[in-house]
Amino acid sequence: MSTRTENVRAQDFPNGGGAAALLAAGIGSLMVAIFAILADKVASFKSLMIFYKPTGPLSGVTTCAILAWLICWAILHRRWSSRMVALGGITTAALILLGLSLLLTFPPIADLL
Amino acid sequence: MEITERTLLTLIHGMGFGALYLLACSGALVELIRRYKPGSLRPIEIEDERFLGAYLVVMSVLAWITVLTGAYVIYPWYRAVPPPGTVDLGGFPQRLLMASPTTVAWHSIGMEWKEHVAWLVPISITMAAAVFIRYGRNLTRHPQLRNGVLCFVLVSFVAAGIAGFFGAMLSKYAPVQGGQTIQLVHGEKP
Numbered sequence: 001m002s003t004r005t006e007n008v009r010a011q012d013f014p015n016g017g018g019a020a021a022l023l024a025a026g027i028g029s030l031m032v033a034i035f036a037i038l039a040d041k042v043a044s045f046k047s048l049m050i051f052y053k054p055t056g057p058l059s060g061v062t063t064c065a066i067l068a069w070l071i072c073w074a075i076l077h078r079r080w081s082s083r084m085v086a087l088g089g090i091t092t093a094a095l096i097l098l099g100l101s102l103l104l105t106f107p108p109i110a111d112l113l
Numbered sequence: 114m115e116i117t118e119r120t121l122l123t124l125i126h127g128m129g130f131g132a133l134y135l136l137a138c139s140g141a142l143v144e145l146i147r148r149y150k151p152g153s154l155r156p157i158e159i160e161d162e163r164f165l166g167a168y169l170v171v172m173s174v175l176a177w178i179t180v181l182t183g184a185y186v187i188y189p190w191y192r193a194v195p196p197p198g199t200v201d202l203g204g205f206p207q208r209l210l211m212a213s214p215t216t217v218a219w220h221s222i223g224m225e226w227k228e229h230v231a232w233l234v235p236i237s238i239t240m241a242a243a244v245f246i247r248y249g250r251n252l253t254r255h256p257q258l259r260n261g262v263l264c265f266v267l268v269s270f271v272a273a274g275i276a277g278f279f280g281a282m283l284s285k286y287a288p289v290q291g292g293q294t295i296q297l298v299h300g301e302k303p
Contacts, residue, residue: 013248013251013254013255015255015257015258017244017247018244018247018248018255018258018261018262019258021240021243021244021247022240022244022258022261022262022265024240025236025237025239025240025265028236029232029233029236029237032229032232032233032236033229036229052185054185054188054189054192055184055185055188055189056192058184058188058228058229059184059185061229062180062184062232065232066232066236069236087255087257087258087261088257091257091258091260091261094261094265095261095264098233098237098264098265098268099268101233102230102233102268102271102272105226105229105230105233106222106226106230107221107222107225107226108222
């Protein structure tokens with residue numbers, strides 16, 4: 001009986017919105033690392049990323065990553081916000097993306113790619 | 114006792130916003146771990162819920178101010194290019210670090226990591242604030258979501274710590290200097 005009550009309560013607060021925020025944050029974090037690596041390795045991409053000259057390519061790298069994060073978040077939120085989703089896999093994926101972004105922003109690791 | 118305008122702004126960025134974020138982050142972690150653990154028997158008061166929501170929003174604002182001042186105010190001074198023939202690199206921190214094999218890694222590893230890893234902080238804490246505002250005390254009913262948010266807040270703490278550590282070391286080996294000199298205190302003659 002208590003389990004059923006808990007399920008009904010959980011349904012009242014669908015986890016989709018939280019899952020969307022979590023996964024989008026993981027994607028956005030990884031985008032920071034991917035854009036930074038691309039700007040470091042590809043000269044044409046580096047010059048493309050100079051949105052504000054005094055800051056250099058960092059301005060474009062971070063602006064694009066933030067935009068990618070917000071767009072992902074908006075799309076996922078629209079699809080999932082009123083639903084219950086399989087949170088286990090989504091949380092794991094988001095944490096893997098976050099861990100990868102932490103590693104890939106570390107220059108000695110990024111230089112291996 | 115005097116300080117240059119650029120040094121003062123660097124201090125505000127690092128010691129003001131950055132260090133304050135680290136302090137606040139430890140508080141948020143304790144609160145999320147202690148009060149919002151799944152199956153917690155102690156009821157969460159609406160005031161506590163509102164407080165943590167506002168706390169996380171303030172942390173997000175702090176994180177955004179820190180990375181934006183870092184990238185768009187301090188970093189341009191750090192990476193300024195000296196005119197050809199410049200001998201004294203004191204006003205050009207990046208070039209000063211790159212001029213010596215004993216300090217070059219503070220730029221190639223320290224600053225290169227700091228300038229990117231710091232952006233994980235506002236992304237993570239903004240997400241945490243948004244999720245908390247949406248779910249509040251109901252987060253205890255979604256343990257996986259709460260654990261995910263907790264991990265992101267923890268990583269934001271680590272990332273802010275990395276950025277803060279390298280910021281402090283870079284300021285030690287190649288401080289950002291210049292701008293107007295501000296007289297803080299008139300000292301007595303020795």
